[in-house]
Amino acid sequence: MAISSPSVFLLMVGGQIETGEFQEFDDIYCRYNFVYGQDWVITSGLEEGITQTARKSVDDRQKFVLNFPLDITFKSTNPYGWPQVVVHAYGHDVFGNDVVRGYGATHIPMVPGRHTRRIAMFVPESSSQFQKMTAWLMGRRPEFVDARVIAQGEGREVTRVRSQGFITLSFNIIMKDMKKLGYDVTPSDVANPTIPESSNAGTTSTPAQTPR
Structure with a gap:
């Protein structure tokens, strides 16, 4: 009996939001959500979530250790709209209000x-000093109504922002049936091994052995 070829491929994502780096603050927590194209469907896992509140470590690193798990599986028919993860960090100001500490994707x-990504975070800026002072007094800092705009990019060129901190994420990626649908996901250093230069003229060089 002939075996039918697959019509979709799977992308399985595991990992965690590991640490945060915000030198000016003492406590943060993060929200996250996945943004993806119309051809992608979530088959299992959580599309969004919120971490616990972490305090800055007392050692020289001064990092916020979160270690919050990520677990989601997608299926799709083509790679257009490849998923992104959007992370937005929050903390408390001197008045006890929740204020955004950074956006990143x-x-x-x-x-x-296995992969590690260190995301540079940023926050929106007020358009004037008066608005900046008013926002500080009222406890309502500039923030995006929908954080997914970070991953879309439309209208970002008119947004005034300031860099602020980093978030480190780790990923464990598993893919299924991508090659059967004609997509090559082999790392470039494995698909095209380097050819060392020969020290003797006229000697034919052989490809370097691919590490296991």
Whole structure:
């Protein structure tokens, strides 16, 4: 009996939001959500979530250790609209209000295996000093109504922002049936091994052995 070829491929994402770096603050927590194209469907896992509140470590690193798990599986018919994860960090100001500490986004790695991403975070800025002072007094800092705009990019060129901190994420990526649908996800250093230069003239060089 002939075996039918697959019509979709699977992208399985595991990992965690590991640490945060915000030197000016003492406590943060993060929200996250995945943004993806119309041809993608979530088959299992959580599309969005919120971490616990973490305090800055007392050692020299001064990092916020979160270690919050990520677990989601997608299926799709084509790679257009490859998923991204959007992370937005929050904390408390001197008045006890929740204020945004940073926005950031990164694409899910497109190669199977373990990966680490260090995301540079940023916050929107007020358009004037008066608005900045008013926002500080009222406890309503500038923020995006929908954080998914970070991954879309439309209208971002007119947004005034300021860099503030980093978030580190780790990913464990598993893919299924991508090669059967004609997509090559082999890492470039494995698909095209380097050819060392020969020290003797006229000697034919052989490809370097691919590491296991």
